[in-house]
Amino acid sequence: MPTYLTAAELARYMHMSDSLIDDTLSEFALNTAEDVIRDYLEHEPIETSITERYDGNNGKALILTGHPVTEITTVTESSVSLADDTAIELVEDVDYAVDYEKGILYRLISVWVIGVQNISVVYKYGPVTVPNRAKVVGYQVANRIYLFGQDEAASSGSWSATYVKGGARLTDDEIFILRNMKR
Numbered sequence: 077m078p079t080y081l082t083a084a085e086l087a088r089y090m091h092m093s094d095s096l097i098d099d100t101l102s103e104f105a106l107n108t109a110e111d112v113i114r115d116y117l118e119h120e121p122i123e124t125s126i127t128e129r130y131d132g133n134n135g136k137a138l139i140l141t142g143h144p145v146t147e148i149t150t151v152t153e154s155s156v157s158l159a160d161d162t163a164i165e166l167v168e169d170v171d172y173a174v175d176y177e178k179g180i181l182y183r184l185i186s187v188w189v190i191g192v193q194n195i196s197v198v199y200k201y202g203p204v205t206v207p208n209r210a211k212v213v214g215y216q217v218a219n220r221i222y223l224f225g226q227d228e229a230a231s232s233g234s235w236s237a238t239y240v241k242g243g244a245r246l247t248d249d250e251i252f253i254l255r256n257m258k259r
Contacts, residue, residue: 112217123146148181
């Protein structure tokens with residue numbers, strides 16, 4: 077099921093009545109469009125919850141994969157690894173500070189304890205609402221997929237070919253629109 081593109085909006089984009097749009101095909105087109113955007117951006121264009129594990133490095137800063145950070149749920153650290161039973165939950169503004177924009181955790185009193193995968197961070201990152209430019213591109217891609225289908229590939233032995241129908245690919249203009257959202 078698509079997360080931020082809707083069949084009703086796709087129907088409006090295509091100047092069709094909601095009752096005329098094929099539900100199965102529209103869901104496929106919308107899911108594929110979201111996948112194309114996510115693959116290009118290399119992240120979701122909407123707030124995402126994630127759990128990541130890091131190696132402690134005896135340093136003051138820990139750089140998270142996703143940013144901007146919208147919420148830190150938990151940060152735990154153990155002396156050896158998370159499989160170790162000594163993991164403790166750290167407290168924001170007591171044990172660490174957060175640069176929400178850059179996605180960096182700073183240890184306040186000490187350093188991140190050296191270890192392998194001994195730090196676990198559960199957090200949310202990304203925009204709370206999907207930027208309109210991501211939606212516009214999503215509906216453009218979904219419209220092409222709905223009308224023309226996806227690209228098709230054929231192969232036999234040592235040769236292969238892809239027949240481009242124009243569906244599940246971003247155009248140069250769409251890439252230009254999304255470029256500032258890419259990390």
